[in-house]
Amino acid sequence: MSTSFDTLDSLDTPAAVIDLARMQRNIDRMQQRMNALGVRFRPHVKTSKCRPVVRAQLAAGAQGITVSTLKEAEYFFAEGVTDIVYAVGMAAHRLPQALALRRRGCDLKVLTDSVASAHAIAAFGRANGEVFDVLIEVDTDGHRSGIRPDDPVLLEVGHILQAGGMRLAGVLTHAGSSYELNTPEALTALAEQERAGCVGAAERLRAADLPCPVVSVGSTPTALAAAHLEGITEVRAGVYVFFDLVMHNVGVCTTDDLALSVLATVIGHQVDKGWAIVDAGWMAMSRDRGTQKQQRDYGYGQVCAMDGTVLPGYVMSQANQEHGIVSCEGAPDRDITEIFPLGTRLRILPNHACATGAQFPEYRALSADGLLAAWERLYGW
Amino acid sequence: MSTSFDTLDSLDTPAAVIDLARMQRNIDRMQQRMNALGVRFRPHVKTSKCRPVVRAQLAAGAQGITVSTLKEAEYFFAEGVTDIVYAVGMAAHRLPQALALRRRGCDLKVLTDSVASAHAIAAFGRANGEVFDVLIEVDTDGHRSGIRPDDPVLLEVGHILQAGGMRLAGVLTHAGSSYELNTPEALTALAEQERAGCVGAAERLRAADLPCPVVSVGSTPTALAAAHLEGITEVRAGVYVFFDLVMHNVGVCTTDDLALSVLATVIGHQVDKGWAIVDAGWMAMSRDRGTQKQQRDYGYGQVCAMDGTVLPGYVMSQANQEHGIVSCEGAPDRDITEIFPLGTRLRILPNHACATGAQFPEYRALSADGLLAAWERLYGW
Structure with missing residues (x-):
């Protein structure tokens, strides 16, 4: 519902965010390789x-x-x-x-x-x-x-x-x-x-x-x-152009190359289980579980901080339509409410960029200055 | 791209078709039960x-x-x-x-x-x-x-x-x-x-x-x-309201209750494998594989004839973005080009109606007279 230009702090969630610097790097890498070939x-x-x-x-x-x-x-x-x-x-x-x-x-x-x-x-x-x-x-x-x-x-x-x-x-x-x-x-x-x-x-x-x-x-x-x-x-x-976790598992990119992420907000917790509940479920991430049979299963996505830093071990382990369950591998984080307090914003790297992008009417294109432009996306047949 | 009123023969594919008689029966069944309770x-x-x-x-x-x-x-x-x-x-x-x-x-x-x-x-x-x-x-x-x-x-x-x-x-x-x-x-x-x-x-x-x-x-x-x-x-x-294959496996409906299906067209074959390729892939069906861990795994969906009759054993066994692979369980159908010739239209029952519907800007509402009305669907956040 928001108009450009928002920032990651002000944007409504969930949102599909493109890191423009990463995208351009991916585009240049492929084009240079094709030119060389x-x-x-x-x-x-x-x-x-x-x-x-x-x-x-x-x-x-x-x-x-x-x-x-x-x-x-x-x-x-x-x-x-x-x-x-x-x-x-x-x-x-x-x-x-x-x-x-x-x-x-x-x-x-x-x-x-x-x-x-x-x-x-x-x-x-x-x-x-x-x-x-x-x-x-x-x-x-x-x-x-x-x-x-x-x-x-x-x-x-x-x-x-x-x-x-x-x-x-x-x-x-x-x-x-x-x-x-x-x-x-x-x-x-x-x-x-x-x-x-x-x-x-x-x-x-x-x-x-x-x-x-x-x-x-x-x-x-x-x-x-x-x-x-x-x-x-x-x-x-x-x-x-975006790469994703499936491509990371295939071995053709690092997680630092992943240009698409889903911005989500923490809306609840289950402390006993070490769960943070976010407002991005499978409707936002898509139902793609492409990493399920790969060497590393990321559930519905790899959790990152707002600045894009990967938070090792934290994945979206389960998803309902508009709820995602974020948790760490291993023993439950009993201090999950302090790690990810209510209102915390996280960025989730998707398994499959083609499927995740398709869930959104528009991308939010994030420039180096932290501003976000709304970029329309085609939908349907 | 088509305007109302189309028929199943003239509609562009893929399309999300609602069988209105089934939908109304599902609505009435639930409402009557709630009234009784x-x-x-x-x-x-x-x-x-x-x-x-x-x-x-x-x-x-x-x-x-x-x-x-x-x-x-x-x-x-x-x-x-x-x-x-x-x-x-x-x-x-x-x-x-x-x-x-x-x-x-x-x-x-x-x-x-x-x-x-x-x-x-x-x-x-x-x-x-x-x-x-x-x-x-x-x-x-x-x-x-x-x-x-x-x-x-x-x-x-x-x-x-x-x-x-x-x-x-x-x-x-x-x-x-x-x-x-x-x-x-x-x-x-x-x-x-x-x-x-x-x-x-x-x-x-x-x-x-x-x-x-x-x-x-x-x-x-x-x-x-x-x-x-x-x-x-x-x-x-x-x-x-639509039911789906997951609900069928849970045991609360029959396949004859499933009111949502995806209309698809056969666009190719791989005879040696017994595959018919249709123009509905995961973009149309969604990536939902909800029946994967249930008693009966339907792949990406159960294949039906144009009139909605279930074709036993035929499922969408694999899916790419705009390609679905339809095949029968067991030995490959070497006569797949005769069973489903090029241009054949099929209706695929989805694993999860909420996820499949979300892939389409509109439903096509099928009346008893065979006409289809375009019904807009809300998208995004």
């Missing part, structure tokens, strides 16, 4: 869904964006971003919306991973006199969608698009299984698997006289772990 | 955060509402609801907002469970010439906030409020641990524990010459399991 960088905006965040990514050198919904495409196209990859398999019923975006000047690229879907795109394009730019999704780690690089369907889909008059824009893969790893060696190996698989798919298409200008890979862990990216033209990554 | 019923609107849903609850006989945020109080007060219990411990920094609501005519009741918070409410009330109606939160099952019925602090808080010039409205408890049970016997026992603890707290206050007009209990499972409610004046419950 000699590839274009196309951030996935599904993490932030926020205009000033995406502006900062583009200002640092990103070329185009990746989106997870056509609503994101509409939102950022209205902001002047034209080069957009919609990185979810194109559903036939959404083709009219994609067409309308392209007719308005959006250079929207769509995705397919099946014969049926390629036929649907080509048929709709022909019927409407539109040459869609189409990427073929390649499956390099078996975690979700895509055609395996050696699957005959790859060439079949390429020929359908080509014969159907569409523009075969290239191949795209996402090694999402990287979230399950936690050693540099395993990450570098998966990054190479992702690279080699995607390049292999591109080479098969080219060997069949099909065009394949774009070879697009990416996930935050593999982007940060790749030894080289030969044959790759662009990389996509999303969560690196 | 001789208590007032005050639904918790945090589940739906939706005006037409709350109107249906009030039309059926509910008296007043329960909210989890002051934003909900503002929203439903603007709708004409005046009798509102804010059932989260009152944070001092929110007292000006509560005061403003009361000055505008809202009969807002606030909650405390500590000496420090009671002092803060009384001091603020006196400083502003306002007599707040204050409920004392009682802890009857150890799961979250509240003062135990036999704790000396109960009377201390009562005296602070009384001496401070506030109106001691009564006692309130929520046996949230009922979500962890799954037999009628255990639920009835916990309902009795909740009732007896709350009534006991009320009697202690009255024996100390403190007023205690309201004795308020509730959770969906205990409300449906209580053998009697002697000494109770009102019951609160939220999720009963």
Whole structure:
């Protein structure tokens, strides 16, 4: 309900706070790495869904964006971003919306991973006199969608698009299984698997006289772990912009890199249990328990002081809709009312920045001077 | 993006669909039970955060509402609801907002469970010439906030409020641990524990010459399991209005009672694995995995046909942000592309209706005639 500019002391809680210095550092780190590897960088905006965040990514050198919904495409196209990859398999019923975006000047690229879907795109394009730019999704780690690089369907889909008059824009893969790893060696190996698989798919298409200008890979862990990216033209990554506890457990950032936190207020205690109750529950943190199966389980989040300092051992151990239970590992803190008196403000680092951000209509962007600007966030479909 | 009235065939996906006939049946069932038990019923609107849903609850006989945020109080007060219990411990920094609501005519009741918070409410009330109606939160099952019925602090808080010039409205408890049970016997026992603890707290206050007009209990499972409610004046419950898979596992509804589902479209397959990929991931279902530790784990949800018929064994087994993986238990369906061809629409029953609903800007209310109206949903704080 508050207007800009608030401070962390005056802001209503819960609030999703972006540490701008950390965010900029994360953006610069990734962009510099992509520059050094000699590839274009196309951030996935599904993490932030926020205009000033995406502006900062583009200002640092990103070329185009990746989106997870056509609503994101509409939102950022209205902001002047034209080069957009919609990185979810194109559903036939959404083709009219994609067409309308392209007719308005959006250079929207769509995705397919099946014969049926390629036929649907080509048929709709022909019927409407539109040459869609189409990427073929390649499956390099078996975690979700895509055609395996050696699957005959790859060439079949390429020929359908080509014969159907569409523009075969290239191949795209996402090694999402990287979230399950936690050693540099395993990450570098998966990054190479992702690279080699995607390049292999591109080479098969080219060997069949099909065009394949774009070879697009990416996930935050593999982007940060790749030894080289030969044959790759662009990389996509999303969560690196904020990082989170899952990424910390994967091993690609420190907790000092985490740019998103949830500001909460202590509203009660259970002294016998060593609990402080805060006014941020799962509605604020999201229900994401991504660290549950990782080497370190942070419950619903790592507790920090107002200045962002991690308070070791203190986590949000349980959450109800608007209540979070903050406690320390080990024996209960019988002096919890003195450690975190009523009204204390805490900042909770989330398991998963994409999920936590999505719970809030706006971020609060915290500058070095301690002021907070309200940054709108896109919501829904 | 679509306007009313759509049908399930024309609606963009993902969408949160309310089956109105089921919702009304759930509302009637709970209200009739409360009437038979001789208590007032005050639904918790945090589940739906939706005006037409709350109107249906009030039309059926509910008296007043329960909210989890002051934003909900503002929203439903603007709708004409005046009798509102804010059932989260009152944070001092929110007292000006509560005061403003009361000055505008809202009969807002606030909650405390500590000496420090009671002092803060009384001091603020006196400083502003306002007599707040204050409920004392009682802890009857150890799961979250509240003062135990036999704790000396109960009377201390009562005296602070009384001496401070506030109106001691009564006692309130929520046996949230009922979500962890799954037999009628255990639920009835916990309902009795909740009732007896709350009534006991009320009697202690009255024996100390403190007023205690309201004795308020509730959770969906205990409300449906209580053998009697002697000494109770009102019951609160939220999720009963839609029910969900967690409540089904608790044993208080059948899957045919589940009024909320997520409409999704099949956008791909992985034939070797027997996967159908749908365009509803965790952004649509929420990250809630509430059935994970229950007797039956539904993954991210139970898959149903378009007409709402449960498809036994088919669940959303995995979810990414905008991708859900639908699969059958057991050996992979090698004919998955024929079972759920590209473009097939499915309805997924969620683990937790409160969490899933919160992912959507609006519900789609499905009438018996197959038409869908768009119903706005409140979002954020």
